[in-house]
Amino acid sequence: MLYNFAYRDYRARYAQTLLGYGWAIIQPIMAAAVLFFLFHNLLKVETQGVAFLSFTFSGLLFWNYFAFVLSQSSASLISAQSMLQKIYFPRIILPLSKGLLGLVELSITLVIFLFIAFADAQVESLGLLSFIPLIISVLAAAWGLGLWLSALSIRYRDLQQALPFLLQMLFFISPIAYSPALVQERLPESMQALYYLNPISGILELFRAALFNLEYHPQAWLSILVAFLLFISGWWYFHRVERKIADLI
Amino acid sequence: MTNALEIKGLSKEYKLGKGKSFFALKEIDLSLEKGKVLGLIGHNGAGKSTLLKILSRITYPSSGEIDVYGKLSSLLEVGTGFHPELSGRENIYLNGSILGMTKSEIKERFADIVAFAGVEEFLDLPVKRYSSGMYVRLAFAVAAHLDAEVLLIDEVLAVGDAEFQKRCLQRMDSLSKEKERSIVFVSHNMSAIVKLCDEVAWLEKGQIIARGAPQEIIDQYLAKTAELNRDIPVHLRDDREGDGRAKIVDISIAKNKIGQFFTSGSRLNLAVKFELSNAKAQNFKLELHLFNSRGNYLSTFSHSANLTGLKQESWLCEVKDLNLMPGDFFFNAHLYLDGQRADFVGRAFYFKVIDEKSEDNEIAISRQNPGIYLLNTWTTLKP
Numbered sequence: 280m281l282y283n284f285a286y287r288d289y290r291a292r293y294a295q296t297l298l299g300y301g302w303a304i305i306q307p308i309m310a311a312a313v314l315f316f317l318f319h320n321l322l323k324v325e326t327q328g329v330a331f332l333s334f335t336f337s338g339l340l341f342w343n344y345f346a347f348v349l350s351q352s353s354a355s356l357i358s359a360q361s362m363l364q365k366i367y368f369p370r371i372i373l374p375l376s377k378g379l380l381g382l383v384e385l386s387i388t389l390v391i392f393l394f395i396a397f398a399d400a401q402v403e404s405l406g407l408l409s410f411i412p413l414i415i416s417v418l419a420a421a422w423g424l425g426l427w428l429s430a431l432s433i434r435y436r437d438l439q440q441a442l443p444f445l446l447q448m449l450f451f452i453s454p455i456a457y458s459p460a461l462v463q464e465r466l467p468e469s470m471q472a473l474y475y476l477n478p479i480s481g482i483l484e485l486f487r488a489a490l491f492n493l494e495y496h497p498q499a500w501l502s503i504l505v506a507f508l509l510f511i512s513g514w515w516y517f518h519r520v521e522r523k524i525a526d527l528i
Numbered sequence: 529m530t531n532a533l534e535i536k537g538l539s540k541e542y543k544l545g546k547g548k549s550f551f552a553l554k555e556i557d558l559s560l561e562k563g564k565v566l567g568l569i570g571h572n573g574a575g576k577s578t579l580l581k582i583l584s585r586i587t588y589p590s591s592g593e594i595d596v597y598g599k600l601s602s603l604l605e606v607g608t609g610f611h612p613e614l615s616g617r618e619n620i621y622l623n624g625s626i627l628g629m630t631k632s633e634i635k636e637r638f639a640d641i642v643a644f645a646g647v648e649e650f651l652d653l654p655v656k657r658y659s660s661g662m663y664v665r666l667a668f669a670v671a672a673h674l675d676a677e678v679l680l681i682d683e684v685l686a687v688g689d690a691e692f693q694k695r696c697l698q699r700m701d702s703l704s705k706e707k708e709r710s711i712v713f714v715s716h717n718m719s720a721i722v723k724l725c726d727e728v729a730w731l732e733k734g735q736i737i738a739r740g741a742p743q744e745i746i747d748q749y750l751a752k753t754a755e756l757n758r759d760i761p762v763h764l765r766d767d768r769e770g771d772g773r774a775k776i777v778d779i780s781i782a783k784n785k786i787g788q789f790f791t792s793g794s795r796l797n798l799a800v801k802f803e804l805s806n807a808k809a810q811n812f813k814l815e816l817h818l819f820n821s822r823g824n825y826l827s828t829f830s831h832s833a834n835l836t837g838l839k840q841e842s843w844l845c846e847v848k849d850l851n852l853m854p855g856d857f858f859f860n861a862h863l864y865l866d867g868q869r870a871d872f873v874g875r876a877f878y879f880k881v882i883d884e885k886s887e888d889n890e891i892a893i894s895r896q897n898p899g900i901y902l903l904n905t906w907t908t909l910k911p
Contacts, residue, residue, distance in 0.1 A: 280625050280626070283621070283622050283625040284626075286618075286622070287618075288615065290611070290613060290618065291611055291612050291613045291614070294614075294654070331534070335812075359725040361605075361608055362608050362609055363586070364581075364586060365600075365604045366604070366608055366609050366610075366626055366627070367584045367585045367586050367602070368626050368628075386674075428737075463728045506730070522676050524762045525581065525587040526542070
């Protein structure tokens with residue numbers, strides 16, 4: 280059923296579009312180009328000694344999936360209102376199926392990233408394996424937040440307005456197009472762990488460490504813990520309100 | 529006999545804020561035997577749909593107990609869960625899966641579903657290109673092939689043409705008789721209820737006020753309905769159906785204003801007024817269906833024409849000889865724009881036919897099932 284819901288969205292997403300999958304290629308490339316111009320050419324930020332495009336694209340790879348799953352799953356209940364009031368099925372399938380849907384664009388972005396990384400930087404091939412557990416962690420974080428937000432937005436619709444803003448903030452405080460050291464240097468020792476409460480920060484740092492053979496902050500693992508805590512708490516909260524969905528939406 | 533469904537003390541309370549609450553259902557007790565069809569009737573807002581929603585686990589009761597023996601599936605609205613961009617074939621799989629069928633079960637019944645819906649040629653077309661009739665047929669076909677022991681069906685016969693409605697009823701009938709499936713069926717279509725159901729429960733204000741043999745309960749219900757709607761002017765009625773693109777605002781007697789009484793054979797002039805919303809439409813069709821007080825259909829007066837573009841349309845319907853037996857009658861009013869139903873008001877207008885001879889009136893009242901009057905004269909035949 281999870282697959283069926285994802286397939287339904289997948290078909291709907293690409294029906295009657297001119298470029299179809301083209302969008303999955305154009306979007307990250309355009310984003311990378313803009314970031315290249317801003318952060319590399321104008322601001323000349325430091326990227327842990329890794330070629331800027333590879334570095335940034337590795338960030339976008341995770342970020343785009345995270346942002347997609349989070350925004351789609353948070354809106355999933357509200358956009359399926361009529362169905363929720365007329366058909367019974369396990370409600371949690373709606374937000375969860377978006378994780379599956381995001382895999383389409385993720386795999387396209389991954390292929391582009393591999394082309395860029397192998398052409399542009401020193402890549403540790405074995406380190407690529409870390410992609411699997413780390414993307415699962417990102418998925419856990421996106422699902423977790425998505426479950427929280429979708430369940431909360433039944434009562435508080437303003438969350439739907441707050442989300443794009445929240446995502447934008449998160450994009451800038453995450454080390455996507457700059458080295459995490461830029462932020463860490465300015466934080467006192469005791470505050471550094473806080474930086475990894477943002478699951479994206481630690482997960483990205485770990486991935487780059489494995490792929491480009493870099494050092495990483497010993498507390499970066501905290502991000503993975505946060506990601507799974509979000510998932511477990513989101514799952515718990517969703518089940519708590521599940522029975523009231525049709526009455527409140 | 530074994531029961532397929534048992535409900536005990538079921539209540540559903542909605543909190544309205546400020547300490548107030550509203551009971552959509554109150555202390556419902558109901559059971560359904562295996563292989564039987566239970567009809568639910570009642571006015572809009574009586575709690576029929578809430579009951580079906582609770583049984584299908586869409587919403588949850590505030591208190592009470594429900595026991596379902598076997599798998600339960602429901603069709604509360606035709607076509608929800610269909611995605612307009614997907615093809616008919618894809619939607620069958622998708623909808624079947626949402627309604628709880630496995631992929632192999634759907635595969636097995638695919639041919640039957642397609643044949644029942646009669647959409648063989650259009651299987652690979654997105655359903656948004658389907659006519660509304662095809663859409664409805666396909667949606668019903670999927671639900672009708674669910675392998676559930678208990679099937680809940682809400683007012684689905686309001687859509688679709690007469691031929692299709694007949695097939696739906698036949699399908700439900702054979703599901704219950706041949707396959708021992710139990711069905712809970714909600715409808716405003718009383719003749720369908722009588723044909724299909726073994727038992728009828730009448731819901732009013734969240735409570736079951738009568739339960740028993742279909743014809744008996746329906747007669748009670750219709751008598752009550754007649755009383756309730758009688759004095760409400762058409763424009764104040766909110767128990768309408770249709771998509772709302774236009775609204776019938778007035779039905780009244782024109783010219784010969786002598787109250788709502790007529791003598792048999794006299795002239796009836798009806799003025800009908802309707803208002804259009806902003807929706808664009810080319811033409812309209814008004815239909816007045818004539819029924820007697822028992823709810824038996826007698827005749828239809830209909831008229832179609834192009835719209836003039838004005839916000840309000842007024843038409844006069846003249847019936848030269850009102851050849852009816854003494855008794856009570858009413859009209860159901862239907863309004864279609866471009867072939868789609870825009871408005872419907874049941875029992876929109878009442879009138880009484882009386883006879884000059886008072887003893888005939890008494891016969892009519894005692895029978896309460898007046899029909900058409902045909903002119904007849906009598907002479908003695910010589911042997």
